[in-house]
Amino acid sequence: MLLETLLPLGKVDPGLRAPEVPFDLHSIGENARLLEDIGYDGLVVEETKDDPFIVMALAAQATRKLKLGTSVAIAFPRSPTVTALSAWTVQKLSHGRFTLGLGTQVKAHIERRYGMPWTPAGPWMREYVHAVRAVWDNWQNGTPLDVKGEHYNINLMVPLFNPGPIEHPQIPIQIAAVNAVMCQVSGEVANGIRPHPVCTPSYIEKVMMPAVRAGAAKTGRSLKGFQISMKPLVATAANEAELAPKIRDVRARIAFYASTPQYRAAFDHLGLGDLADRLKLLSRAQRWEELPQHINDDILETFVTIGTYDTIARKLLDRFGRVVTHCEFSIPVRNDADREILRSLAKDIQSDGAKP
Secondary structure, three states: OEEEEEEEOOOOOOOOEEEOOOOOHHHHHHHHHHHHHHOOOEEEEOOOOOOHHHHHHHHHHHOOOOEEEEOOEEOOOOOHHHHHHHHHHHHHHHOOOEEEEEEOOOHHHHHHOOOOOOOOHHHHHHHHHHHHHHHHHHHHHOOOOOEEOOOOEEOOOOHHHOOOOOOOOOOOEEEEEOOHHHHHHHHHHOOEEEEOOOOOHHHHHHHHHHHHHHHHHHHOOOOOOOEEEEOOEEEEEOOHHHHHHHHHHHHHHHHHHHOOHHHHHHHHOOOOHHHHHHHHHHHHOOOHHHOHHHOOHHHHHHHEEEEEHHHHHHHHHHHHOOOOOEEEEEEEOOOHHHHHHHHHHHHHHHHHHOOO
16 A cells, blocks of 8 residues: 655644555555554545545544544535535544645536536635635534625525534635635635645745735734645655656656646746646647656756655755645555654654754
8 A cells, every 4th residue: 555644844743644545445444543553643635536535534433643634625516515514524523633625626627527617716715615614603603604605605504404513613724726816715714725746845935825925914814823735746765776667757747747737837937838838739639658758857856856765754854844834745555664664754754843
């Protein structure tokens, strides 16, 4: 199986989390307990091939301390009331250990995979988060439900469908983002942001966070405790021989991301707009095998943290320590020796993260 650790950087939150673990559904509880035993701070899953709320419920039932989160659940195909109930249920089951990570998905997927009409994502997500919180407020405090907006009119909650108050009603919300508009929305309404893997430290620091701060200022919110949680592009292995194919694979991934218009801003920021144009044309022609050769070593190292297990933690800390509060990466676990490597890594990272 693959485990992915989430490394807190600096002194913000000296824990470890494990995101996007492709567990067999029948093994989720066992593997979540393993992460808790090793000393990870938490487990998060993204919505790809399994319902993330079901995965979270299984992990919550099997653990006692492990923090849990979606990274991300796709917001727009779900009614805000449906998402509110799923998050409320996991929060209740986990006794307050859940974070709701939301993503928009791109226009083609909303229209052609989910069969829904598309409207601009920023205003839609702003209204969506407000609606989810309004439903929670109704359940917890009895506040009249009166959501009126461009996308949602929600004003009915009868006792039969009201789950009522829970012990830990403050569920943090994080929003996945690349472009400045969604970053500003995150600053306005969310408790954290999830930069895409193509977002370099420079892009996060100079583009994303100014937009987050502008959004917070717009609504008069404090950013105290605001989290920047990211799964960066990483190539890591036990030794140099095993590292080579990982580098090859991540080179291809960079090329794919560069060909995707939704991620263009992160490449423009580094003066790589021409590269993005070339790769977009190749992708439209479905000449996929030609994409990686356009990613030279300088571009590769700009976007990817590369190193063996004994060096990768320090390299991640050095690269993202100033701009990211939590950072995720993958390590395969095949035997007890690998488990001990992870245990040692968790200890080292938490000790480093706790230093002033």
